[in-house]
Amino acid sequence: MTDQPDFxxxxxxxxxxxxxxxxxxxVAIRLSHGRHITxxxxxxxxxxxxxQSLPQKDEFEVVAAGGAxxxxxxxxxxxxxxxxxxxxxxxxxxxxxxxxxxxxGAVALVTGADGLGGASARLGLINLAGAEWHSMRGGLxxxxxxxxxxLAHREEGGPVFDASGACLGMSTFGPRGQVIAIxxxxxxxxxxxxxxxxxxxxxxxxxxxxAVAVPDALRETADQSSGLMVMSVVEAGPAAQAGIVAGDIxxxxxxxxxxxxxxxxxxxxxxxxxRKAEIRLIRSGQVIAVQTTIAERRxx
Amino acid sequence: MSEAAIRLEPAPRLRVVVCAAESSRRxxxxxxxxxxxxxxxxxxxxxxxxxxxxxxxxxxSRPVVMLGGADRDRPGMLPRQADAGQIDAAIRAVAxxxxxxxxxATESGFGAMGETDAQALLTxxxxxxxxxxxxxxxxKAIARRLSISLHTVKFHLESLFRKLGARxxxxxxxxxxERRRRETINL
Numbered sequence: 090m091t092d093q094p095d096f097x098x099x100x101x102x103x104x105x106x107x108x109x110x111x112x113x114x115x116v117a118i119r120l121s122h123g124r125h126i127t128x129x130x131x132x133x134x135x136x137x138x139x140x141q142s143l144p145q146k147d148e149f150e151v152v153a154a155g156g157a158x159x160x161x162x163x164x165x166x167x168x169x170x171x172x173x174x175x176x177x178x179x180x181x182x183x184x185x186x187x188x189x190x191x192x193x194g195a196v197a198l199v200t201g202a203d204g205l206g207g208a209s210a211r212l213g214l215i216n217l218a219g220a221e222w223h224s225m226r227g228g229l230x231x232x233x234x235x236x237x238x239x240l241a242h243r244e245e246g247g248p249v250f251d252a253s254g255a256c257l258g259m260s261t262f263g264p265r266g267q268v269i270a271i272x273x274x275x276x277x278x279x280x281x282x283x284x285x286x287x288x289x290x291x292x293x294x295x296x297x298x299x300a301v302a303v304p305d306a307l308r309e310t311a312d313q314s315s316g317l318m319v320m321s322v323v324e325a326g327p328a329a330q331a332g333i334v335a336g337d338i339x340x341x342x343x344x345x346x347x348x349x350x351x352x353x354x355x356x357x358x359x360x361x362x363x364r365k366a367e368i369r370l371i372r373s374g375q376v377i378a379v380q381t382t383i384a385e386r387r388x389x
Numbered sequence: 390m391s392e393a394a395i396r397l398e399p400a401p402r403l404r405v406v407v408c409a410a411e412s413s414r415r416x417x418x419x420x421x422x423x424x425x426x427x428x429x430x431x432x433x434x435x436x437x438x439x440x441x442x443x444x445x446x447x448x449x450s451r452p453v454v455m456l457g458g459a460d461r462d463r464p465g466m467l468p469r470q471a472d473a474g475q476i477d478a479a480i481r482a483v484a485x486x487x488x489x490x491x492x493x494a495t496e497s498g499f500g501a502m503g504e505t506d507a508q509a510l511l512t513x514x515x516x517x518x519x520x521x522x523x524x525x526x527x528x529k530a531i532a533r534r535l536s537i538s539l540h541t542v543k544f545h546l547e548s549l550f551r552k553l554g555a556r557x558x559x560x561x562x563x564x565x566x567e568r569r570r571r572e573t574i575n576l
């Protein structure tokens with residue numbers, strides 16, 4: 090044998106060390122029937138998890154490193170960024186997460202909780218690191234990070250590390266089983282707000298909208314080919330108070346065309362609350378304008 | 390008889406149990422099963438497949454084709470408004486040990502705000518036609534409800550199928566529902 094270092098063994102040993110260290114970064118959040126999901130130990134008394142997979146409950150049992158079972162209370166949830174926050178009754182020794190920058194092709198170590206106080210690990214590449222995006226619920230996610238790993242449901246919500254050990258974000262499922270990460274930057278932005286208010290303030294009109302094509306006969310008057318049709322109106326919400334009814338087709342809000350939905354989402358950030366808005370819409374073949382005041386979204 | 394001739398024999402008639410809470414639904418599904426050439430049998434009889442509308446007995450161990458419902462572990466999963474062709478295909482597939490899923494019914498995750506291509510957006514009138522389709526209405530009934538001609542109904546249907554990339558009425562309803570689920574925004 091030669092004295093050459095065996096790179097494969099070194100690589101493997103390095104991963105083993107990282108996976109072992111990850112034990113302190115994860116907890117198992119117990120669900121019913123012996124199942125669990127993973128939470129990230131964000132601060133000594135704060136655990137973050139994937140909002141979409143966390144049951145609507147106020148109190149959870151979590152299994153920390155070594156197998157200690159602790160109580161955690163729900164402190165806030167934000168479906169728009171898929172971040173939920175739990176507060177631990179007993180603080181843990183928290184790891185410090187150094188934020189990392191996702192790059193396409195970089196190695197990613199995806200960790201989860203095994204439910205017994207240990208960690209599970211998966212290795213893959215960052216399949217795609219892209220620009221910021223808006224979720225279906227209108228939340229801003231700082232980067233698109235797609236991972237080329239499989240993920241078990243019990244591992245969802247665990248930290249994703251890069252080769253230097255920096256934290257790229259929290260693992261979660263995108264559409265069609267795609268595994269993505271909610272970037273550390275998004276966690277850093279949302280968690281303090283959840284800690285303070287328990288939710289993320291967003292502007293609210295009280296309508297459910299669906300994109301439709303503007304009928305041919307009205308295209309010229311409307312001056313656009315698509316709009317957002319009102320599918321339902323929340324009783325006594327700002328839209329209802331402004332007289333908006335199901336079937337109206339919203340063409341613009343404060344001059345911003347509804348032709349692209351993403352742009353509209355940006356009009357309803359925390360600063361929009363209390364602002365007056367003019368809504369241009371089609372009703373019974375006529376284009377009309379109504380005035381409304383953007384309210385604060387009620388807790389989901 | 391030669392071995393080749395034996396191989397060419399058609400698949401045997403399948404024995405199918407039909408479970409549905411409403412008796413009208415049960416008889417309608419029974420008709421679909423019988424017209425597809427299968428034999429409708431009682432729940433306690435020996436059967437190859439169970440066709441269940443929404444709910445199925447917990448201890449049912451035979452292969453089940455579910456129409457709607459939340460039980461996701463059954464071999465056959467169809468939407469409640471599946472048509473006769475889909476039900477027959479699912480019964481045969483499940484009896485043959487295969488798994489049946491509608492592609493659109495895959496599990497959802499945390500996704501981006503969807504935006505349908507502008508050319509594929511439906512018009513308010515097409516949405517009206519679609520709502521009638523979802524209720525299982527015939528073209529004639531749709532024409533009556535919307536006070537339009539049969540010709541216009543067909544015109545809207547063609548446009549709907551093209552925009553949704555659907556080949557059947559059921560597929561159009563399922564695809565539109567999936568689109569609505571993905572793309573409805575709450576403001």
